[in-house]
Amino acid sequence: MRSNLWRRIYSLAWWLAMPVVLARLCWRGRKEAGYRLHLAERFGWYASAALNVSDRKILWLHAVSVGETRAAEPLIEALLAAYPEHTILLTHMTPTGRATGKLLFAKHGLRVLQSYLPYDTGWMAARFLRHFSPQICLLMETEVWPNLIAACVAQRIPVALLNARLSARSLRRAQRFSGLMREAAQGLSCVAAQTPADAARLQHIGARNVQVTGSIKFDVLPPAAALALGQALRDRIGTRPVLLCASTREGEEALILDALQNMGEICDAILLLLVPRHPQRFDAVAQLVKAHGLVMQRRSSLGAAMAGEPIASTVQVLLGDSMGEMFAYYAACDVAFIGGSLLPLGGQNLIEACALGKPVLTGPHTFNFAAVTEEAIAAGAARRVADATELLREAAVLLSETGLRESAGHAAYAFAQHHRGATKRTLALLQALIPD
Numbered sequence: 176m177r178s179n180l181w182r183r184i185y186s187l188a189w190w191l192a193m194p195v196v197l198a199r200l201c202w203r204g205r206k207e208a209g210y211r212l213h214l215a216e217r218f219g220w221y222a223s224a225a226l227n228v229s230d231r232k233i234l235w236l237h238a239v240s241v242g243e244t245r246a247a248e249p250l251i252e253a254l255l256a257a258y259p260e261h262t263i264l265l266t267h268m269t270p271t272g273r274a275t276g277k278l279l280f281a282k283h284g285l286r287v288l289q290s291y292l293p294y295d296t297g298w299m300a301a302r303f304l305r306h307f308s309p310q311i312c313l314l315m316e317t318e319v320w321p322n323l324i325a326a327c328v329a330q331r332i333p334v335a336l337l338n339a340r341l342s343a344r345s346l347r348r349a350q351r352f353s354g355l356m357r358e359a360a361q362g363l364s365c366v367a368a369q370t371p372a373d374a375a376r377l378q379h380i381g382a383r384n385v386q387v388t389g390s391i392k393f394d395v396l397p398p399a400a401a402l403a404l405g406q407a408l409r410d411r412i413g414t415r416p417v418l419l420c421a422s423t424r425e426g427e428e429a430l431i432l433d434a435l436q437n438m439g440e441i442c443d444a445i446l447l448l449l450v451p452r453h454p455q456r457f458d459a460v461a462q463l464v465k466a467h468g469l470v471m472q473r474r475s476s477l478g479a480a481m482a483g484e485p486i487a488s489t490v491q492v493l494l495g496d497s498m499g500e501m502f503a504y505y506a507a508c509d510v511a512f513i514g515g516s517l518l519p520l521g522g523q524n525l526i527e528a529c530a531l532g533k534p535v536l537t538g539p540h541t542f543n544f545a546a547v548t549e550e551a552i553a554a555g556a557a558r559r560v561a562d563a564t565e566l567l568r569e570a571a572v573l574l575s576e577t578g579l580r581e582s583a584g585h586a587a588y589a590f591a592q593h594h595r596g597a598t599k600r601t602l603a604l605l606q607a608l609i610p611d
Contacts, residue, residue, distance in 0.1 A: 181355040209270020216291040219302035235264040235309035240272035243315040249394040249598040266292040324362040333364040341376040357381035370546040389597035405506025407481040416574035419508035422452040434563035450495030457496040529591040534583035555586035
């Protein structure tokens with residue numbers, strides 16, 4: 176009874192916030208056109224003929240944005256192979272996540288459908304479930320939606336939380352709404368946790384049938400086309416050492432550029448490949464680079480295949496203003512810094528860089544990926560830096576000492592290979608929940 180009251184309050188909060196949600200959607204749509212498309216789906220309306228699925232057996236997987244969608248790739252491929260009569264419904268909350276899914280799974284045609292997931296107001300979730308009638312709900316990483324899970328339980332649709340992680344900070348936040356979150360956690364049929372620490376925290380908020388399967392991201396293989404694109408970019412860069420700052424967030428680029436500007440000897444010796452995490456910030460970061468008086472070239476100016484004349488030696492910053500090319504950027508660099516970690520933003524995952532055998536640097540704030548980051552540091556695959564100045568100094572050491580850089584790269588690759596296999600373990604966990 177008490178949990179039901181919590182959910183009513185939660186639903187009321189959603190409705191009270193809906194004008195703000197809609198205003199934010201319109202505001203983001205001005206900067207990123209994708210937010211203006213498929214608006215009806217966000218409210219549980221489906222006019223598209225492609226989403227008429229009355230005669231299909233649906234396995235539904237929700238991957239909120241780019242990171243979760245890329246992480247889900249090995250599992251989706253495994254599900255398509257194991258259940259050839261089924262269709263995958265892949266839902267998102269962001270246009271970039273949807274675009275990534277289209278890029279990854281277009282080869283499967285109508286066996287992989289895409290839609291936005293409606294807001295978690297209760298009746299929108301119920302309408303979504305009535306329309307698609309999925310046989311199972313697979314949520315990626317941290318996507319615990321109370322009304323959605325309650326609706327699945329009411330319709331006897333099993334719910335699995337996969338590649339699950341819960342940081343200590345998120346646990347404390349969840350405990351402030353323990354009645355609401357405990358009901359949602361107890362509605363999960365099973366949980367495939369990334370680490371024992373994640374499993375313990377998820378059990379603490381009420382999740383049952385929790386198993387440690389590891390991170391599916393270790394099973395993501397670099398596409399051959401991305402590696403070829405990375406090599407083409409490297410050919411245009413030449414022999415100059417390349418420091419990649421990947422998935423940087425607002426505020427971090429200024430810190431990095433300030434440090435680069437203040438360390439003239441490093442600035443003159445390397446090429447900084449700067450890749451902001453969010454595409455709507457590409458232009459703002461370009462203006463920031465110019466404001467620092469640094470010579471910049473944009474990746475978008477290099478052409479789709481990146482074939483052409485060498486990048487001028489006077490270029491100090493190459494701005495990675497493209498989507499879906501992170502593996503190519505990792506392939507082209509010598510050392511990779513993982514963004515979101517210089518400021519208290521929780522960091523990003525370092526697995527892709529390790530999979531390509533690149534030495535990794537990360538900042539002090541990695542609470543969203545604490546376990547994998549600490550393991551990588553212990554294995555010699557990554558180094559932690561305190562700030563942007565130390566980042567550039569550590570990068571300069573690795574870039575100038577070939578033996579040290581190669582040793583760190585070998586350690587990174589070995590670390591990634593050692594942790595493979597989560598997809599197989601996760602699929603085995605799901606087989607009891609998916610009807611033939």
